[in-house]
Structure formats: structure tokens, C-alpha cells
Amino acid sequence: MSVTLSPTAPPTEAAAIARDALLGAIEQRVLWLSTASIHHANHVRPNPLGLKVGGHQASCASMTTIMTQLWFEQLRSGDRVSVKPHASPVLHAINALLGELDPAALAGLREFGGLQSYPSRTKDPDPVDYSTGSVGLGATAPLWGAIARRYVENHGGRAGTGRQYALIGDAELDEGAIWEAMGDPAVEHLGELVWVVDFNRQSLDRVVPAVSVTKLSAMFEAAGWQVLVAKYGRLLEGLFARPGGERLRARIDTMTNPEYQRLLRSSDEQLLDRLCGERWPELRALLADVGPAELRAAVGNLGGHDHDTLRQSFAAIDDTRPTVVFAYTVKGRNLPMEGHPQNHSAQLTPAQFEQYASSVGRDPADPFQVFEPGSAEGALCAERAALLRREPVPAAGAFTPPTDLGWVPRGTSTTQAALGRTLLDLTRRAPAIAERVVTVSPDVSSSTNLGGWVNKAKVWSAAPSRDWFDDDPETILHWEESTEGRHIELGIAETNLVGLIGELGATWSRWGFPLIPIGVVYDPFIARALEPWTFGMYAGGQSILVGTPSGVTLAAEGGAHQSLLTPAIGLQQPGLLSYEPAFALEVEWMLLECIRRIGIPGGSSSYLRLSTRPVQQDLAEVPALPEARELRRRQVLAGGYLLRSPQAGGAPHATIAAMGALVPEAIAARDTLAEAGVHVDVVCVTNAGLLFDALQARTGQASGEAGSADAGEWILRDILPAHRAAPLVTVLDGHPHTLSFLAGVNGVQAAHLGVSQLGQSGDQESVYRSHGIDAASIVRAVLRGIAQG
Known part of the structure; x- marks a missing residue:
């Protein structure tokens, strides 16, 4: 069963309160920096075309307590964290406070060459453990990262230890990738895996009425996961602890998600009325001495916004199996759009931003200031930065496999x-x-x-x-x-x-x-x-x-x-x-x-x-001469090679370019045509992408391929030389457009054979014939091409 954690006073409560006040100050700065970076991208940076820049201030706000608790109290250098896509500005704000990112870079969010829209290991300038952005995939990445770390350790590498955290928006749980991953048999022993669900109960368009931790917990528990629930914070628990407080707990527990969030956007009078209503008159007596500001703060004091509750949740993790922590939060917490059902992409207006800056004592004209080194906050940032700093990754040498193992396939x-x-x-x-x-x-x-x-x-x-x-x-x-x-x-x-x-x-x-x-x-x-x-x-x-x-x-x-x-x-x-x-x-x-x-x-x-x-492997006619075999190998890796040419020499009447499993059909068609006095070249295509890049390079276009030293115009001259240009027939066991670009190499008449219809069961000969990719179909296409050419 899941465990719901409630905060209890630690042995040194005063020290804990002081610690949480310090964390609260850092959390407030994190929220300010993340909000300001999005505001700058949308309202300050020039945007002459007026196109949407975007950003998710509300999604960031729901995560600031959780991420502050993690980075400034929980994490160790061996831990790695996958941050939910829309909380990217929070990660960058934290890295700026820790000295891992120049604070001025926060002005470049979503700018070309600047901070990416979503966390990116390869494109962001600051430390990012896992790229996220494709919903569901960044969430599962730490799971596979945990296996990779263990595998490296088991096979002589030094990957160390550490937890693998995923910070997940609750709407991400709609993605099938989540459930495919969490239930895989390889996962049940990964005790270092911790998923923290930002349970704000909102999706892009609405407050989701039916999402329930109870149902979700049962699914995780059935897969062998530990389930922890951080539901309420210290202020609410204080009200629940009063005589009769269990009635208040029951009232909030049984609210629908939309009803609860409507409380957050009520006036002081509406808040009490909506909370008590006609069915709960006894709550008025319980809350009689609770002021409006205190009541409002308590109602919004969910577990995901309370450092003490989160601290206990992380302390309760069972490191022998995967853990999921459901942290109840409010989307847009501490911002004017707090709790609004359409706040997903909402942003503060310039007037709201000015008011927000004033409320937190920041200068909107100079928004990206970090803490002074001599301050208590600055000292904690420096302490955590030193603790979390990792040793540089040693350079790994390239693999140098043999180019040829000397095998000569037979039969x-x-x-x-x-x-x-x-x-x-x-x-x-x-x-x-x-x-x-x-x-x-x-x-x-x-x-x-x-x-x-x-x-x-x-x-x-x-x-x-x-x-x-x-x-x-x-x-x-x-x-x-x-x-x-x-x-x-x-x-x-x-x-x-x-x-x-x-x-x-x-x-x-x-x-x-x-x-x-x-x-x-x-x-x-x-x-x-x-x-x-x-x-x-x-x-x-x-x-x-x-x-x-x-x-x-x-x-x-x-x-x-x-x-x-x-x-x-x-x-x-x-x-x-x-x-x-x-x-x-x-x-x-x-x-x-x-x-x-x-x-x-x-x-x-x-x-x-x-x-x-x-x-039959002898159809390959692999050259016996070592130099010729090496040339064949280079051509294979560069995209293709000339497999057959007319025995009598001279220019062919046509060319057949075939790929993969259909090369035997191309050879059979060539032999049939030769008996009729029609001579063709047969080109075996091995990599359509490299040939396309070679053609692009010929026309001065930059290559998009992964940079083969062997891929260049020379391969086109080898397999489709201009002096042998002839009507072309391409054929492959796939969609015919794949090789259609080859007609442009020499600008010849061409026909493209392949599979463009969904298939059915049958013997290979019948299936090939039905799609027009058998030898007879190739022969007919060649003859038509010659006639039309």
C-alpha cells in the first residue's frame, strides 16, 4: 500500500524552521529567475515578427519547491535528475545560483544559440543530466540510465553510485511509454530509481477531474514499486491536528480536483463559504480563529510545496526497489495565475510582472541577479555547488575495429x-x-x-x-x-x-x-x-x-x-x-x-x-584480388557498387539499381534481358542516404549525413558515370520513392518499382508479383524505359 507522509516536528524544530526559511528564500529566487527568464524572452527581447516565443511560468512554479529541496538539500554528486520539460527555466535558474551558468545567459532562453526550450544534454551550456521535451521519454530515461550505470560498473567501468531521479508532470502519466517502462521485468531491482510526480492535477486545457493518486498508486504497487505520497504541508497538518480537524481533512480529501482549485482563486469571504458550505457548518467553528491570510496559506500548503514533507518523503525511500513519490502541488503556485485551469501557457502581463517584482523585492530592469557571496543564501549555494560538482569525464578513445575480418561467404x-x-x-x-x-x-x-x-x-x-x-x-x-x-x-x-x-x-x-x-x-x-x-x-x-x-x-x-x-x-x-x-x-x-x-x-x-x-552468396562476385576487394568494401560503405555490366562492354541499354533482398530479382531480370540482346548495368545500392548526400554535394548543398569520409561525389561517378547514362529502373522491397532521386544523377528516363500498398499473406513469388517487384516486372519496366527513352 502507499504511504502518505505527514510532517512531524524534528528534534531541533527551531533549527529546522530556520533551515526551511533559508530554503524558502532560495526557492523564491529560483521562481523569480525562472519567471523573469520567460518574461524576458516574450516581452523584453526584440521580436520583430511577433511570433510566439512561449514558456511555461505556471509549470515552473509548481516545481520550484521540489527542485529547491532536491538541489539544495538532497542531491549528491553521483545523483542524476531528469527534469520535466516545462520546468527547464527552473533548472537553469538553479544552475545560475550554483555558479554552473552565467546568470546573463538566462536572458537567452529560447534564443538561437541560447538556452533551449527544454533541457538538452547536447545543446544547453549548463549541466543537464537528461534531455527531455518529448513527453514521457525524458521521464523514463533515468530508468534506462540506471541500467546503463550498473552495466558499466559490472564490466570494469567507473560509473559510481547515486540515485536516478525523474521529475514528472502528472499529465505525462497519460503517455504509454511511462507504463511500458515502469512494468518491464528489468526494472524491479533498480532501487536507485526515484520518480517524483508533480501532482498538480492539471493538463494543458483543464483541471483533470478523474486523475487519482489512489488509482495510480495501485498500478505502481502492482509492478513492485514503493509508493510515497506527499499530500499536505505543515500548515494544513497543523489545522488537521486541532480537535475536530479530521473533519477538515475529510472535507479536503473528498473534494474533486476542480472544486479544490476553485478555492485557490476565491476571495477571502468566498474561501470560507466554499470550504464550509451547507454540509460542513462545524468547520466554521474550527476555523473561527484562523485569519483569512492564514487560511489561504494553509489551503494552498500542499506536500509538494512544503520542505519538511518533501524531506521526510525522500528520507523514507526504500533503496531496494524503484520508488514513486506523488507530490501534491498547485500549478502557478505564488504567481497571479495560481490554480487557474487555463494557466498552462499563460504568462504574466508586463503590469503583473512589475507587481510581482515589487512583492519579492526584485528589480525588473536588472532581473538576473544571484545571491551575494557573503549572504546566508550565497553561502548555502556555494556549499551545495562544491558538493555537487563532478569530476570531468575522461576522454574516451575511438573504437578501431578491423575493416575486414577476411570472411568469404559460400553457399x-x-x-x-x-x-x-x-x-x-x-x-x-x-x-x-x-x-x-x-x-x-x-x-x-x-x-x-x-x-x-x-x-x-x-x-x-x-x-x-x-x-x-x-x-x-x-x-x-x-x-x-x-x-x-x-x-x-x-x-x-x-x-x-x-x-x-x-x-x-x-x-x-x-x-x-x-x-x-x-x-x-x-x-x-x-x-x-x-x-x-x-x-x-x-x-x-x-x-x-x-x-x-x-x-x-x-x-x-x-x-x-x-x-x-x-x-x-x-x-x-x-x-x-x-x-x-x-x-x-x-x-x-x-x-x-x-x-x-x-x-x-x-x-x-x-x-x-x-x-x-x-x-546464393556467389551472386555477389566478391573480387579475389585484395585491392579489388578493398575497393568493393569502400563502395559498399559509400552507398553502392556496380554488380553487373554488359559482358561485351560498351554502354548499357539501361541500368537497374536494386537494393537489399531484391538484388537477386535484378540479376535475374538482367540475365533474361541479356538473352534478348538487351544489355544492362546492375547497381547494388547499399545506402540511399549517402548517395543522396553525394548528389546534394554535387549541386553545392551541405550534407546532412553523419559525416562519412567515404561519402562523396566519387561514388556517383563509380556506379552511375555520365558516359554510361541510360534509362533507369530502381527496385527495392520498400516504398519506391526511396531511390527515385537516382534519376537526377544523370537526368535520365526512370521507373521506380517498390511496395506502395499494404500487403497480404502468400508465397514470396506471388507477393513479389502482386507488388510488381518480381524479375518479370523489372524486365517490363526496362523495356518500357528503353522504348520511351
């Missing part, structure tokens, strides 16, 4: 199987690098060909357990869990997968201990994970995501498991290297290149789109 294989094979080869050829590989799966390890790797690397778990099937002769996948394992298994939730690989991919910048996180997921579900994965990249995480199996090639599984849009990710996602191999050897080269880009400033994440289609 029939799939690109999906090549992933597991490459990981195992890496343990033999580059064991020091393989030791930094950590694979993550949402319960699809065996079906994505990671079984051999899992048997070799073992499974990581915060709480080791025995494999009861280790002596079963029919068991192929051995599930040995320990803190030394290098594979992490999560439940079936792609959002959790990418959240974890994002944090594992940030250990190089947090603790100077780079990891190589590789997540595997069914390719059709990458779209479900794309937004949180993108946010992880924005936050500085560098990871490798493998989507497999992919496309309508997974014919029998039907439309629910056939991915159409994923090939275009590499064209559209900044900071991402996206490869789709046709042959097993290409997987090896690509994976090694992806590893090389991880764990360094300016590095990148990568995406590999793999297939379960068995392909």
Missing part, C-alpha cells in the same frame, strides 16, 4: 544470419572490441539469429538467476543470467528497447566508458520505436539498431509484419547511417563501420535493415 545465407556470425567472429578477431558490445532485444533474440551470440556472451541481469534448463539436451539457447553477461533481454516494447540502447550509447560521455549497443527488432515495428530512438540521438546516444526480418519478403507473415517505409529512414533521419545489405559479407563490413562511428564526439547511430531471404 546460401541470409543477411540476418550474417549478423550473429559477424558478432561471433568479432569475439575471435577483435576480442577487446567485442567485450564492449552489448546486445538488447525485446524478446526476439532467437528469431533474429542472436542465439549463438547469447550463448557466448551470456545474459546480463541486475539480479542473477539460475538457468533451470542448462542440463536439458534439447535446449539450444542457454539463458545464463549474471551481472557479467553482455546481452540484455527486455519485454516486448520497442520504446523500451531504443530507450535503453540510447542510454547505453551515452556512457562514453557520462563516464568515459564507451559501449557498443546493438538493438534488434522486427523491422515492421521500427516505426513504433523511431520517435523515441530519434530523441535518444538528440540526447547524445549513439547506438546500432537492426531491423529484421524486413519488407514483403517476409511473405507468409502478411501485411501486419511487412515493412514498407523503413528504407527511407536513412534519407530522412539526421545523424543516422542507414544500410541495407544484399549479401552476407556486406553485413560484416557495415557492422564494423557502424562500430567505428560509436562512442566519440560527432559520432553517429546506425540502422541495418536485414532480411531472412536465403541468397
Whole structure:
């Protein structure tokens, strides 16, 4: 059951009251600085176009007590905090008081090159532990950060100890990412995890009538979390302690959320009338000697605005399991819009700001002043700054994997199987690098060909357990869990997968201990994970995501498991290297290149789109000459290579540019055409994004790709030289627009084949034919192109 904490007098009550008065003075300055920074951005800084700048003064006000209590009393240097997006100005105000941010920078909130709208690890100039802004994802980041910290400690790094806090707006609890994360089996042993919910019961548009700590607590408790509730503060508890005070408690407890908040915006006479009403006449006697100002202060004295209540909440945390603290607050606390149902984006008018400045003794013309060093407040700021200061993160060297493991694939294989094979080869050829590989799966390890790797690397778990099937002769996948394992298994939730690989991919910048996180997921579900994965990249995480199996090639599984849009990710996602191999050897080269880009400033994440289609590997015609093999490798990594050209030499009648699983269809079409005397080039495209960047560079446009030294105009000259320009047919197991830009390389007649309709179950040949991506369809497209050209 949840525990509701009520403040009790500590042994030295006078000292505690003095301490809270000091914290109150700091809290007041924090609220002023955060409010002033938003005001400056909207009402002082020139805005010639009149476009909305924005900011959330009310959302900041509900958090100032909680954040002041944390930074100025609770936190230690090893702790990390994810701050709810709309409280970003509060974080910057605190950092200014602690000397981590030039106070003048507060004038640059939401200005280009200045403080970001929401906390950003990579773009803000002051310390930010977790990027937030995409609702629900910043809240869950400390959960994955806790696993990453433990993993680093278990594998020879020095990540230290410390709590992982998430400060969450209660409306964020509407996001599914919250519940997917909190209930994952990997979470139940994370005792360092603390979520603090700013329970102000307001969303963007209204006071939410039905949100209830009772219901929410039951959900957390069912998942094994400790639940603490900071509901009322010292002033209200003092009234409750009077004879008959339990009636006042019952009255406030049973109020609806909108009714309570209406009290806060009542006149003194209305407040007493609304509180007592006709059904509670005995409350008038209880409150007869309570003055209007005292009553108003008490009614608004919720637990999230009372340092003593919060202090007790944090002291009661059970460090053996995750904890959630529901801290009751008022949105807009101590500002004129306090408690108003539409105050989410409201801002003080210039007149209100002047009045507010006067009430707190600040100069609105010089708003960003911090405490004098000789003051009691300044001394506490200096003391906390020294305690919270962290050692600089040691620089981590780049991974230098071999460029080629020397494998020559034979027979029939799939690109999906090549992933597991490459990981195992890496343990033999580059064991020091393989030791930094950590694979993550949402319960699809065996079906994505990671079984051999899992048997070799073992499974990581915060709480080791025995494999009861280790002596079963029919068991192929051995599930040995320990803190030394290098594979992490999560439940079936792609959002959790990418959240974890994002944090594992940030250990190089947090603790100077780079990891190589590789997540595997069914390719059709990458779209479900794309937004949180993108946010992880924005936050500085560098990871490798493998989507497999992919496309309508997974014919029998039907439309629910056939991915159409994923090939275009590499064209559209900044900071991402996206490869789709046709042959097993290409997987090896690509994976090694992806590893090389991880764990360094300016590095990148990568995406590999793999297939379960068995392909004859000799179709790749990998050159035997070492120099020619190296050229092929460079071309593969730069975006593509010429796989077939007319045996008779000379210019082709047409060009087929194919990608991934459909390269065998392109070769079959080429052979059919050759028998009819029509000669074509077959280009194998491996990275559409790099080819697009090369085309952009040709026209003088800056590249948006993640900076490959091998990506440039030279690759276009190699695979689509002007002297071999001919009608073009592109084909891939995905949406045809992905390769349509290739027609612009030489300005040729083009047809683009691919999958643009939702599919159905069937055999591969029938499915290919229905979408017009089989060999016969390619032949017809080539002949039409030649006729029209």
C-alpha cells in the first residue's frame, strides 16, 4: 500500500524552521529567475515578427519547491535528475545560483544559440543530466540510465553510485511509454530509481477531474514499486491536528480536483463559504480563529510545496526497489495565475510582472541577479555547488575495429544470419572490441539469429538467476543470467528497447566508458520505436539498431509484419547511417563501420535493415584480388557498387539499381534481358542516404549525413558515370520513392518499382508479383524505359 507522509516536528524544530526559511528564500529566487527568464524572452527581447516565443511560468512554479529541496538539500554528486520539460527555466535558474551558468545567459532562453526550450544534454551550456521535451521519454530515461550505470560498473567501468531521479508532470502519466517502462521485468531491482510526480492535477486545457493518486498508486504497487505520497504541508497538518480537524481533512480529501482549485482563486469571504458550505457548518467553528491570510496559506500548503514533507518523503525511500513519490502541488503556485485551469501557457502581463517584482523585492530592469557571496543564501549555494560538482569525464578513445575480418561467404545465407556470425567472429578477431558490445532485444533474440551470440556472451541481469534448463539436451539457447553477461533481454516494447540502447550509447560521455549497443527488432515495428530512438540521438546516444526480418519478403507473415517505409529512414533521419545489405559479407563490413562511428564526439547511430531471404552468396562476385576487394568494401560503405555490366562492354541499354533482398530479382531480370540482346548495368545500392548526400554535394548543398569520409561525389561517378547514362529502373522491397532521386544523377528516363500498398499473406513469388517487384516486372519496366527513352 502507499504511504502518505505527514510532517512531524524534528528534534531541533527551531533549527529546522530556520533551515526551511533559508530554503524558502532560495526557492523564491529560483521562481523569480525562472519567471523573469520567460518574461524576458516574450516581452523584453526584440521580436520583430511577433511570433510566439512561449514558456511555461505556471509549470515552473509548481516545481520550484521540489527542485529547491532536491538541489539544495538532497542531491549528491553521483545523483542524476531528469527534469520535466516545462520546468527547464527552473533548472537553469538553479544552475545560475550554483555558479554552473552565467546568470546573463538566462536572458537567452529560447534564443538561437541560447538556452533551449527544454533541457538538452547536447545543446544547453549548463549541466543537464537528461534531455527531455518529448513527453514521457525524458521521464523514463533515468530508468534506462540506471541500467546503463550498473552495466558499466559490472564490466570494469567507473560509473559510481547515486540515485536516478525523474521529475514528472502528472499529465505525462497519460503517455504509454511511462507504463511500458515502469512494468518491464528489468526494472524491479533498480532501487536507485526515484520518480517524483508533480501532482498538480492539471493538463494543458483543464483541471483533470478523474486523475487519482489512489488509482495510480495501485498500478505502481502492482509492478513492485514503493509508493510515497506527499499530500499536505505543515500548515494544513497543523489545522488537521486541532480537535475536530479530521473533519477538515475529510472535507479536503473528498473534494474533486476542480472544486479544490476553485478555492485557490476565491476571495477571502468566498474561501470560507466554499470550504464550509451547507454540509460542513462545524468547520466554521474550527476555523473561527484562523485569519483569512492564514487560511489561504494553509489551503494552498500542499506536500509538494512544503520542505519538511518533501524531506521526510525522500528520507523514507526504500533503496531496494524503484520508488514513486506523488507530490501534491498547485500549478502557478505564488504567481497571479495560481490554480487557474487555463494557466498552462499563460504568462504574466508586463503590469503583473512589475507587481510581482515589487512583492519579492526584485528589480525588473536588472532581473538576473544571484545571491551575494557573503549572504546566508550565497553561502548555502556555494556549499551545495562544491558538493555537487563532478569530476570531468575522461576522454574516451575511438573504437578501431578491423575493416575486414577476411570472411568469404559460400553457399546460401541470409543477411540476418550474417549478423550473429559477424558478432561471433568479432569475439575471435577483435576480442577487446567485442567485450564492449552489448546486445538488447525485446524478446526476439532467437528469431533474429542472436542465439549463438547469447550463448557466448551470456545474459546480463541486475539480479542473477539460475538457468533451470542448462542440463536439458534439447535446449539450444542457454539463458545464463549474471551481472557479467553482455546481452540484455527486455519485454516486448520497442520504446523500451531504443530507450535503453540510447542510454547505453551515452556512457562514453557520462563516464568515459564507451559501449557498443546493438538493438534488434522486427523491422515492421521500427516505426513504433523511431520517435523515441530519434530523441535518444538528440540526447547524445549513439547506438546500432537492426531491423529484421524486413519488407514483403517476409511473405507468409502478411501485411501486419511487412515493412514498407523503413528504407527511407536513412534519407530522412539526421545523424543516422542507414544500410541495407544484399549479401552476407556486406553485413560484416557495415557492422564494423557502424562500430567505428560509436562512442566519440560527432559520432553517429546506425540502422541495418536485414532480411531472412536465403541468397546464393556467389551472386555477389566478391573480387579475389585484395585491392579489388578493398575497393568493393569502400563502395559498399559509400552507398553502392556496380554488380553487373554488359559482358561485351560498351554502354548499357539501361541500368537497374536494386537494393537489399531484391538484388537477386535484378540479376535475374538482367540475365533474361541479356538473352534478348538487351544489355544492362546492375547497381547494388547499399545506402540511399549517402548517395543522396553525394548528389546534394554535387549541386553545392551541405550534407546532412553523419559525416562519412567515404561519402562523396566519387561514388556517383563509380556506379552511375555520365558516359554510361541510360534509362533507369530502381527496385527495392520498400516504398519506391526511396531511390527515385537516382534519376537526377544523370537526368535520365526512370521507373521506380517498390511496395506502395499494404500487403497480404502468400508465397514470396506471388507477393513479389502482386507488388510488381518480381524479375518479370523489372524486365517490363526496362523495356518500357528503353522504348520511351
